[in-house]
Amino acid sequence: MAIGSKLPHVGTTIFTVMSRMASEEGAINLSQGFPGFGADPVLLELVGKYTRDGYNQYPPMSGIPQLRRRLAEKTELTQIYFPDPETEVTIVSGATEALFSAVTAVVRPGDEVVLLEPAYDSYEPAVTLNGGVPVYVPLNAEDFSVDWERVEKALSPKTRLIMVNSPHNPSGYVWTEEDIDSLATLVRDRDIYLVSDEVYEHITFDGRKHISLGSHPELRNKTFVCGSFGKTFHVTGWKIGYCIAPSDMTVEFRKIHQFLTFTTVTPIQYALAEYLEEPNRYLSIPAFYQSKRDLFAGGLTRTGLIFTPARGSFFQLASYGHLSQIGDRELAERMTRRLKVACIPVSVFYSDRRDDKFIRFCFAKEEAELFEALERLQGLPEIL
Ligand SMILES: Cc1ncc(COP(=O)(O)O)c(C=O)c1O
Structure with a gap:
């Protein structure tokens, strides 16, 4: 067979x-793409502490409340908006899971999904496994910025989702305010969702600042922001990440997450919640x-x-x-x-x-x- x-x-x-x-x-x-150096010993010690103290059984499906709150506070500090920890923040097993669950929540058979190339390798399989049709748009050859005219031409009545990634892997391009505004104009009167892969949110150079799609008042209502504690704190093997999305989208996102992994590793959630109390650790x-x-x-x-x-x-x-x-x-x-x-x-x-x-x-x-x-x-x- x-x-x-x-x-x-x-x-x-x-x-x-x-x-x-x-x-x-x-x-x-x-x-x-993994760091060749260890994590902060303070974080490692916290994981040891919570493991020894018996925090080893299933945590709540959406993540422990303390970590969801700390993440919302971090978002407020760095992106000037406060997602509701109860209804808009979900802790998952790595950004890969966040991306897959977000795509699965919205893409139905025959839906078109715009992917900007070069693209991280997990996007396309997530789309095709859901019966979606990837529509590829190349980034500008000189600097890997987005060619907004080409993106507009790629849209059709079947377009359900655009996947974006900034800071970008592999090019290192970081979206500007103009990029975000162009995207907002493009999707303004269209029923298009956005999945924003922001795993390198804390790695920007020469005074640049990462701007989350979640920080844009219009885009926030259409976007699944996907992030990774593994990338941020040099612990990629821990596979712990998150998704921030409006509550109605989060309801659907959690339905997928619930049956994909249900939840993610308990002592690490407690350790991160405590570690995030000190903003300098990510700033x-x-x-x-x-x-x-x-x-x-x-x-x-x-x-x-x-x-x-x-x-x-x-x-x-x-x-x-x-x-x-x-x-x-x-x-x-x-x-x-x-x-x-x-x-x-x-x-x-x-x-x-x-x-x-x-x-x-x-x-x-x-x-x-x-x-x-x-x-x-x-x-x-x-x-x-
Ligand atoms: C752009 C991008 N998105 C997502 C991921 C996966 O993140 P995680 O390890 O948290 O699943 C990576 C890892 O290399 C990445 O480069």
């Missing part, structure tokens, strides 16, 4: 492939990453690669088309095997795998590791 795949185009993701290759080759792994994150971004971008100028320093996220994109026409997958493999530095070929973020000769590095690593990687990347001309 043949199972008949629901996702025939999905294989092992490039992130797994490159991380495996990096480990086989003893390469510095700048491919997958200090931009400065922490700025020095890494500066160090990496500074060193990259000596490699011959062309790039614009990332405006946000912990990824640096770089192009090599002026140096060589080899495929980006081939370059990533050569770099891993011969220079012992792993990166991600950006073609994997496009539905048609188009290859614009970009590679992506993750600079969420210890300084010594970044220095060593930059040293090795000096050998780039030898492998092109």
Whole structure:
């Protein structure tokens, strides 16, 4: 009996492939997006404390009230609006779950969903598994900003949802106020929902500020804001995130969440609730990453690669088309095997795998590791 795949185009993701290759080759792994340093010992201690104190059974389905309140307070401090912790905030098992549940809550068979490319790899499967039809719109080639005319042209009476991501993976682009206003104008008189992937909300550079779609009074009524404590506090393996959405949308979101995971790990929820009492723990994150971004971008100028320093996220994109026409997958493999530095070929973020000769590095690593990687990347001309 043949199972008949629901996702025939999905294989092992490039992130797994490159991380495996990096480990086989003893390469510095700048491919997958996870921090190469530990979390704050205070947070680790809190998890230990709550585990030992017996906070180990199912918590409430929508998340413990303390954590929902702290998150609402954080949102008020950073985005100047206070979502109702009771009816508008849900704690889930990572942003991946938030994105999947939000898409599932609104997308019906035949609905069209606009995806801006390059796009994070979990969006498309979430759409197709729900019978939705992805409609791809490329971002501007120069800086990965949004081409609003193209987005407008992609809309149809069947458009049900637009998925957006800022700060953006893989490009590091951060939406401006104008971007948000353009989106608001576009969806003003249309019945279109928005899923806003904001997992890098606390990683922005050069004085830029992340603007949540939730902070916009009109967009707030149409948007599922999806976030990740894992990304913010350097604990990606904990898989804990959240969704903020208006109460009627949250009712539907929770119906999905309830039967997908029901809830998420109890002692970590208590630990985060206590940890978030001190706002500096997230307000200090931009400065922490700025020095890494500066160090990496500074060193990259000596490699011959062309790039614009990332405006946000912990990824640096770089192009090599002026140096060589080899495929980006081939370059990533050569770099891993011969220079012992792993990166991600950006073609994997496009539905048609188009290859614009970009590679992506993750600079969420210890300084010594970044220095060593930059040293090795000096050998780039030898492998092109
Ligand atoms: C843009 C983007 N969205 C979502 C996620 C997933 O977040 P989480 O680990 O909280 O599920 C990632 C992780 O790499 C990401 O880069």
